[in-house]
Amino acid sequence: MKASKTYRSEPLRSLHKAMKDIHSVGGIDKATMRRFDLSCLTPVEDLQPEAIKRIREKANMSQATFALALNVKPSVVSKWECGEKRPSGPSLKLLALADKKGIQAIL
Secondary structure (H helix, E strand, C coil), X not given: CCCCCCECCHHHHHHHHHHHHHHHCCCCCHHHHHHXXXXXXXXXXXXXXXHHHHHHHHCCCCHHHHHHHHCCCHXXXXXXXXXXXXXXXXXXXXXXXXXXXXXXXXX
């Protein structure tokens, strides 16, 4: 099953699709296409501590098991849920995927 993309706006969706077509025929290189991906697609938003806990509880996992799924230390999950730290980069992306698609999407 192909994941759907979320765009910042309808005009950016149209532009992105056109650029994908141009890329598919060799009109632009991979690096340029990646820049279009980043500029057109909706970025992952920060998660509040309550949202992280909700994602974990929805997955029916302890903090330790959830940490294993995210490839972080259990203390990091605890700090996220207490608001002492905020997830970023790959961890934030994995949390967003687990929230939208379920924990199975990242296992």
